[in-house]
Amino acid sequence: MAVFGRFKAGKSSFLNHLLVRPVLPVGVVPVTSVVTDICYAPQEFAEVIFPQQDKVEKIPLSEIHAYISESENPENRRGVKAVCVFLPEMAPCRQLRLVDTPGLESILAHNAEASLAWSPNTDLALVAIGVDPPLTQQDVSLIERLRRLTPNVSVLLTNMDLLGAAEQQEVLDFVTSQLRTKFPEGLRVFPYSVKPGYEEFRQTFKAEHLAKSLAQFEKEDSAAISRKLYTLLSSAAGYLNWRATPPK
Numbered sequence: 001m002a003v004f005g006r007f008k009a010g011k012s013s014f015l016n017h018l019l020v021r022p023v024l025p026v027g028v029v030p031v032t033s034v035v036t037d038i039c040y041a042p043q044e045f046a047e048v049i050f051p052q053q054d055k056v057e058k059i060p061l062s063e064i065h066a067y068i069s070e071s072e073n074p075e076n077r078r079g080v081k082a083v084c085v086f087l088p089e090m091a092p093c094r095q096l097r098l099v100d101t102p103g104l105e106s107i108l109a110h111n112a113e114a115s116l117a118w119s120p121n122t123d124l125a126l127v128a129i130g131v132d133p134p135l136t137q138q139d140v141s142l143i144e145r146l147r148r149l150t151p152n153v154s155v156l157l158t159n160m161d162l163l164g165a166a167e168q169q170e171v172l173d174f175v176t177s178q179l180r181t182k183f184p185e186g187l188r189v190f191p192y193s194v195k196p197g198y199e200e201f202r203q204t205f206k207a208e209h210l211a212k213s214l215a216q217f218e219k220e221d222s223a224a225i226s227r228k229l230y231t232l233l234s235s236a237a238g239y240l241n242w243r244a245t246p247p248k
């Protein structure tokens with residue numbers, strides 16, 4: 001499950017909250033500069049993938065900041081393709097990989113490039129949208145783009161704690177109805193906050209999205225592969241003077 005979205009939407013904070021541990025660096029300025037993949041291993045460690053040198057370096061988890069944060073690896077000068085984090089606490093969901101991506105729409109264009117270049121690998125995509133502003137044309141374009149790569153795209157409405165109860169409902173209704181007009185076949189919207197007192201959002205997300213997605217993993221996987229093949233064939237269709245049939 002890969003988390004995409006605007007810079008500072010709270011993508012890394014959300015994954016830390018899900019893991020109940022501050023694994024990924026977060027901050028008030030653009031932070032994540034490298035795609036970071038989190039999955040299960042019996043022991044905790046991390047690997048840094050350098051494509052240019054065809055090299056994988058094993059490092060302690062405490063050192064990942066040096067490779068994935070904009071302040072310590074500006075413009076990804078170290079030339080890192082991705083960082084893989086292995087955690088024993090991912091044991092209950094071994095078939096799951098959580099992926100954090102650099103933010104879009106910031107002044108740092110290389111971050112958006114890194115995210116979009118990685119996006120064709122996505123099976124389950126989660127688009128993080130902060131409540132202020134609640135939904136932009138760029139968010140909708142991102143969802144459209146991801147839906148060409150996978151049938152399973154959902155929205156995480158972050159920073160809900162910044163609003164009172166009535167405003168929370170107002171924003172949720174606005175985002176849901178706007179998305180329904182753009183995507184009539186439906187898109188799940190999960191409200192979220194990492195602040196104390198909002199743990200029920202995490203429970204709902206885990207029960208309603210993660211657990212169900214894992215249960216349907218095989219089915220989802222083959223649907224995602226069909227969608228990717230369709231996108232690949234469509235992009236090659238002009239070249240071959242042939243029309244691809246969309247998957248059912």
Ligand SMILES: Nc1nc2c(ncn2[C@@H]2O[C@H](COP(=O)(O)OP(=O)(O)OP(=O)(O)O)[C@@H](O)[C@H]2O)c(=O)[nH]1
Pocket residue numbers: 006007008009010011012013014025026027028029030031032033101102103104158159160161162192193194195
């Ligand atoms: N009030 C509030 N603040 C949040 C929440 N989630 C994240 N933040 C804050 O928002 C800021 C950005 O969080 P990050 O997790 O770094 O955001 P990001 O989307 O990963 O940012 P980039 O990696 O730069 O794209 C930080 O200052 C967080 O503390 C939330 O649910 N509520």
Ligand SMILES: [Mg+2]
Pocket residue numbers: 011012013025026031032100101102103
């Ligand atoms: Mg981040």
